[in-house]
Amino acid sequence: MKILHVVGARPNFPKLAPVYRAARVAGLDQIVMHTGQHYDDAMSDAFFRDLGIRPPDVNLGVGSGTHGQQTARIMERIEPELVKHQPDWVVVYGDVNSTAAAALVAVKLGQRVAHVEAGVRSNDRSMPEEINRIVVDRLADLLLTPSRTADATLRAEGEPASEIAFVGNVMVDALLFAVERARVTGARKRVGVENGKAVVVTLHRPANVDNLLRLEGIMRALRVVAADRPVLFPVHPRTRTRLDAAGIDAGKVKLMEPVGYLEMLDLMDAAHAVVTDSGGLQVESAALGVPCLTVRDTTEWPETVTCGANRLVFDPVGLPAAVASVRRLAQAPRPEGWDGMAAVRVVDCLRTR
Numbered sequence: 001m002k003i004l005h006v007v008g009a010r011p012n013f014p015k016l017a018p019v020y021r022a023a024r025v026a027g028l029d030q031i032v033m034h035t036g037q038h039y040d041d042a043m044s045d046a047f048f049r050d051l052g053i054r055p056p057d058v059n060l061g062v063g064s065g066t067h068g069q070q071t072a073r074i075m076e077r078i079e080p081e082l083v084k085h086q087p088d089w090v091v092v093y094g095d096v097n098s099t100a101a102a103a104l105v106a107v108k109l110g111q112r113v114a115h116v117e118a119g120v121r122s123n124d125r126s127m128p129e130e131i132n133r134i135v136v137d138r139l140a141d142l143l144l145t146p147s148r149t150a151d152a153t154l155r156a157e158g159e160p161a162s163e164i165a166f167v168g169n170v171m172v173d174a175l176l177f178a179v180e181r182a183r184v185t186g187a188r189k190r191v192g193v194e195n196g197k198a199v200v201v202t203l204h205r206p207a208n209v210d211n212l213l214r215l216e217g218i219m220r221a222l223r224v225v226a227a228d229r230p231v232l233f234p235v236h237p238r239t240r241t242r243l244d245a246a247g248i249d250a251g252k253v254k255l256m257e258p259v260g261y262l263e264m265l266d267l268m269d270a271a272h273a274v275v276t277d278s279g280g281l282q283v284e285s286a287a288l289g290v291p292c293l294t295v296r297d298t299t300e301w302p303e304t305v306t307c308g309a310n311r312l313v314f315d316p317v318g319l320p321a322a323v324a325s326v327r328r329l330a331q332a333p334r335p336e337g338w339d340g341m342a343a344v345r346v347v348d349c350l351r352t353r
């Protein structure tokens with residue numbers, strides 16, 4: 001059996017790694033296709049090194065652009081590759097533009113598509129990722145879900161039960177595999193945050209960073225937090241452009257270049273709390289038992305909220321008090337299927353369907 005993985009942007013890579021490893025153990029033929037949506041070393045190559053997977057076999061080099069341009073370029077460049085390789089399964093991950101573009105081309109070629117992380121919804125259609133999730137789940141032949149909530153969502157949307165398979169959360173597989181290696185990177189020591197007081201921040205959602213008033217409000221709140229404790233902010237390229245253009249003062253907030261997968265895990269693991277608008281960090285902080293404050297009014301990971309690891313703080317004015325009140329969880333909660341074995345279940349499904 002030959003499977004072709006399609007990845008393109010930073011959040012895809014930790015999802016690919018455990019599935020790639022499980023498929024290798026099962027002896028499947030694999031092709032890793034990178035669309036090139038993310039191309040900076042820190043946003044892409046560093047992740048392949050950290051995750052211990054070989055570099056992609058093909059890179060389509062699409063780069064940045066508007067949503068229309070980026071999606072169209074991926075579709076145009078991936079089509080001849082899919083025709084050439086004729087995989088038994090095209091495996092797509094998460095919710096980025098590369099996921100949707102690849103799925104659309106593959107199904108029209110009559111190739112079977114498996115979606116890892118199917119059924120995840122924020123119910124906020126202003127997010128480009130939500131549109132990608134809906135489109136991919138309508139198209140895919142195999143819907144591999146990370147949670148029972150996702151199963152229920154897909155059934156409510158009319159997907160046949162025969163196409164839905166609960167496998168659990170592959171991001172947790174990647175984390176459990178890497179966490180010990182992360183703890184010896186020395187990242188927390190290098191930035192001097194070994195005392196468990198620091199707050200680790202990431203922001204990149206258009207709704208937060210493309211809206212100047214909102215970005216200013218969040219940075220104002222972070223400056224208040226930084227008066228009491230270290231605030232580390234590895235800055236996504238999109239956010240860096242906005243901060244520079246608006247000349248926003250970071251005060252004592254430590255702005256950093258984006259960090260690799262292992263360093264980020266180590267910084268989170270050492271932190272008092274994580275403040276983010278990322279989907280992946282909500283899952284990873286929950287899996288580490290580190291409190292997460294999500295600067296949004298919706299989440300695609302409701303189980304992180306119900307297990308007590310995550311809280312939505314939409315109004316940035318509330319952030320300093322929220323940071324002061326959270327406590328690290330005595331034990332990291334493990335929703336069903338967040339057990340380090342999800343990728344093995346993914347590969348079992350691919351082999352038996």
Ligand code: UD1
Pocket residue numbers: 009010011037038039040043044064065095096097098128129204236237238
């Ligand atoms: C994409 C994903 C988002 C994911 C995020 C993680 C979509 C719709 N969105 O958003 O779900 O959470 O990746 O990072 O697919 N840039 C660089 N170097 C790079 C990549 C991007 O400088 O390697 C800059 C470019 O100026 C680019 C901007 O970042 O225009 C945005 O990149 P893009 O891939 O379009 O979207 P993200 O905001 O990264």
